[in-house]
Amino acid sequence: MPNYTVTVATGTQWFAGTDDYIYLTLMGTEGCSERTLLDKPLYNDFERGAVDSYDVTVGEDLGEIELVKIEKKKYWVHDDWYCKYITVKTPYGDYIEFPCFRWLVDDKEVVLRDGRARLPQHDKKAGVAKQHRHKELEQRQKTYRWKEWHPGFPMSIDAKAHSELPRDIQFDSEKGVDFVLNYSKAIENLYVNQFMHMFQSSWGDFADFERIFMRIKNTISEYVMEHWKEDFMFGYQFLNGCNPVVIRKCTEIPDKFPITQKLVENSLERGLTLEEELKEGNIFIADYELMDGVTANATDPCTLQYLAAPICLLYKNSQNKIMPVAIQLGQTPGEDNPIFLPTDDEYDWMLAKIWVRSSDFHVHQTVTHLLRTHLISEVFGIAMFRQLPAVHPVFKLLLPHIRFTIAINTKAREQLICECGLFDKANGTGGGGHVELVQRSMKTFTYKSLIFPEAIKERGMDSKEELPYYFYRDDGCRVWEAVANFVADVVNIYYEKDETVQEDEEIQAFVKDVCSFGMQDFDQCEFPKSLQTKEQLVEYLSIVIFTASAQHAAVNFGQFDWCSWIPNSPPTMRKPPPTKKGEVDLKYIVESLPDRGRSCWHLGAVWALSQFQENELFLGMYPDEHFIEKPVKEAMAQFRKNLGEVTKVIKNRNEGKKLPYYYLSPDRIPNSVAV
Template identity: 45%
Template sequence: MELNLNYGLLPVERVLGVQWCVQSDAFKFKISIQDRPLTRRGILSVVSSIYDPLGELVPVVLKAKLILQELCRKGLGWDHVVPLPIAQEWINWIQELHLLESFKVDRCLKPVDFGNVASAQLHHFADASEVGYGTATYLRLCNTNGKLCCTLIMRKSRVVPLKPITIPRLKLTAAVVAARMDRLWRKELQMPLLDSVFWTDSTSVLKYIKNETSRFRTFVANRVTEILNVSCEAQWRHVSTSSNPADLASRGLGVKAFLMTEQWTCGPRFLLCSEKHWPTNPDDSIELLEQDDHEVKIIRPCFPDYVHDHWKEDSFFGYQFLNGVNPMVIRRCPALPQNFPVTDEMVFKGSKQRLKYEMKKGNIFLCDYKILDGVKANIINGKQQYLVAPLVLLHKTPDDKLMPIAIQLKQTPAEDNPIFLPTDSEWDWLLAKTFVRNADLNLHQLSFHLLRTHLLAEVFTVALLRHLPMMHPLYKLLMPHTRYTLMINFLARKLLISDTGMLTILREALSSVTYRSLCLPDDISDRGLEDVPNFYYRDDGLKLWNIIYRFVKGTLSFYYKDDKMVQDDQALQEWIYAIYSNGFTNIPMRLNTVKELLKFVTMVIFTCSAQHSAVNSGQYDFIGWMPNTPVSLEGPPPSRKGEATEATMLDTLPSIDVTVHGMATVWLLSKQSSDSEYLGNYPEQRFTDKVPLEKIKTFKQQLKKLHKQIKKRNKHLKPPYTYLDPKVVENSVSL
């Protein structure tokens, strides 16, 4: 039967629930809800049946998607019955859905009587909330008479991931979607377009986009790059939340509220005004990005350049025992070892000072590398390498510098094992210090870095995974501090650890590991370093230890009210016994009090985070200039004084290929991983109780305060000490 266009109404075309009313030239929606069971599967079936290709209904549909996400968060199966509160919310949503049949959108992007288009411009609005993020894209037209109209052409909306993401990151993600919408519509709209305008109510996003000085963490850096590939910073503007239609796409609306919202289809009123009436950015401060922003990378100074300029200086040599990559060897010396026969004549010649009195005043310090005694060095490229087990004596001067005053390169005194002094020839003294730096590197890498952080963290991790259930509070507390540890240790075993000299050193080093040496306050006390000046590893480390302890105490005291609860926790006792029996024995085999538990857990977190940062993050800083800390030595240690020359020094240092390999290794170990999680950041919200969540919040605040203190101090330090800055300390041994 043919249709007579002169009489009656024009037909309605239908495609999957979207209707085109030819008579009014508008799109409408036909809502036909089939009966589905009140389960997660049934709800998904209904939500998926709503066909909305251009996102006209995204605020309404987002509400239903949030219901689905809540079911996922609660772990409900596909066919489990929906809990009553959520079921009621779903029923209310369904009952309003038929009202959408009154909603219509004009098909034509310009009014019928608009006339000729003089200019066209895309306006993209982006926003995010705790539950979702979205965009709304409008086409703003101006005719030859200066008349304006604005039409919504596309919208996008997504629920946030189950894994928590910060609001600034979500708003930046929404901005990326807006940039993608611009690229899409500039391609699809076959018409001349002015430069697009992008709107956000987030000053953080604007600062990220306008930034020209700071480097960002990978998440932000990649998204800012994508945004700037599509737009320039001048195209991004600030809009208030109340005038941002994308706010509806990020939070959702009920059907009744949606139908009453004119801004959704027409855009904010200011788009119908000239540009001089548009919102402006708040103030000039939007150009300035706070360096305390979590997304800003801490960029350390080019430290190898500083080392290049100062590596020969005795004061810098002494400085590295306190604040270098290995502050773990030095200790106060109350009496000289019998195998280190230093005399007053050697070190205080022509001075009234005496070793005995300086030791009594606590001004003499010793670094003893006896663990390396007897270790056979490797053969590299057919050439024998050399490793010594030196003793180093240092003196704290009246101006608070730590100066080396004597070096013996082997443990046993002998005629061919002289004690080198600062008064010796330049090359004798420099060569002796070079052998010490190489010994320090070997002991550091194997004992204080590999053994005392990587391998101990592996013991803690395996015991945790084997003996503590996922719902256990200690599991929730420690799990973030095990991230990537097993993987990085597997790679280290495969690629870096040999089966000869390294294992000998590890075996000797393991016998020296004590529980007290892993607890920073005890270790500092046992080594007699409580009042050494300019000891930033100690200063920052003790502050971090105390912050971690308060966090652990506040969290675990909520679950363990008394000692009996600790003693009766079978899973907890199995965990500590597994560490005792399979790791190392110089720790408690059983936890009997809350106090013991708090100290041990603090030690675990500190070891996996702060301690690893202290002995790992600065490796390239101090080893990047190879003569300061050679990765290997190709010449034998000097056996007589007065024979070393510049040529001797050059022959002793490693070859180019060995140096390059070593530098590449320490650069890789020192760099921040692309998805680092820093101390205090817990993206997976494992705790649900109010008290632990409050303690995490307080923990973050205290870490931020410490960061500011360290940052302020470092402004006046050359070189600055950054390795225990909470902005640098990762949650776990992940690299």
């Protein structure tokens, strides 16, 4: 009688093992085996990290094994089980791999196909494999449902809490992403809990900030503390700080910002006029128009909070440093909206820069970080689960890059950015302002802006000769190229020609789901509803991977470095923007900055958000072998080699620098948005 050897691997994460009964059925082209209980007498099967083998004897030849069905049945109480993979050795000596990498919960079954990736047009129309494909997607579409969190937002997962999510996309340990718990731990670890009882009291002076800061500093944050008042540090952050995406080349001074030659001539070094400097490409601008009219946080009636929508003119001096030369704190020019200059009184100029940094913080947190990495990656992830079966090569390619993204976003909506959540405690855009910011930003959010080189070029920031110290651009372009080359290698393995892309009904459904449901068919977003060429497919998948990995790393993991020194990135301001010059002193500035309690919450937040996950998987690391084909594994190896070369270049450049830039070093870029 034919005998098949079945090997089953259990996951290594917490609680992966099970005491429940596990049954297996082999399904072949010529027949099916009997439903077999996998059990070794006097042996504890399916322990965490275990690899167990079993003999399955059948009465007749099953033909080619197409599917493996696994069922889990309760022993005492339901005990979830994580299956990594199953291999089957046939009586003829063949080994067939069936990747699983999913949880079996309750009494539900899982049916697996072998690990060879296949496009939908390559399965027989009436075959068992095609039926399995359709059935898997039908079930996924019932499980992964779209839901509107706020009007005008990208769509989210239909789940109110992390515990409601499908088990396969939950965190392994929910405690690891409990924001309330993590903030409390952070505040305790940072030694700032001693100030929490004085929640609404002001700091005495900058030395007060320094006393708590000196216990929690790191190399960059200490440098920021020492130099934050200096114009070069203010300008540098537009290039390589947390939010390096706002600055753009200025080719014409806007009417709403009435800058004249006389106002800025003392700041121009080359003996050229302002008009000549504009033509030479030495003038840049950061405009926070998005902030204009956003509702300030009013959740605490005892503390008034204020927002501003500044415009900042910047100048590349003869040392190629970006220096601020003029700041207007509102969008409408007038006597009560003066233009602040470096030649003004020390405290007038300092406060104007602080207001720019505070506005930059709000745009960074809500638009650059939340919307343009977290929420858009969730859209890609939901559409992927809804439209691509596990056998599809694009599902296998993208799965590591949406790992835990839906979970972290759900947890954030549950605890962090919900009504009366932690975000409201410290941020001037809490209480609804952050919602307004996302809604406004969605009106100008385009697909093209997610293509990294295009986004850099659109802002006029692409010339390395003109801006030699824009490391975000340089490193980002290197990583983008590595990602795009890797994606092209994988696409070329499965798609022979452009027509293969056009005939792939599942990839077309995925792209349409992103646009029509995830992005709610907003006309201005210009997300494609179909893909016609291999080149378009490579670009699309590169966007998904780069956004979730490199772009998120660039705007997330520097938060403690750049925002922990609170005067450099105030999360709220307690006095309105000045309407006249010459009325500000140090006391006024300190009283404008966040009080002790909000400062402590802010420190806890930026520390917690800057930490890597335990057992973090960085770009190019794919320990779960969803692909079994040798050409894809070779492409992965080449990808890692290319990333290693980028890492080496960045490391060499950073050698000896007081302000190293390492956020886009591949060895520090997690695969997915998971924090």
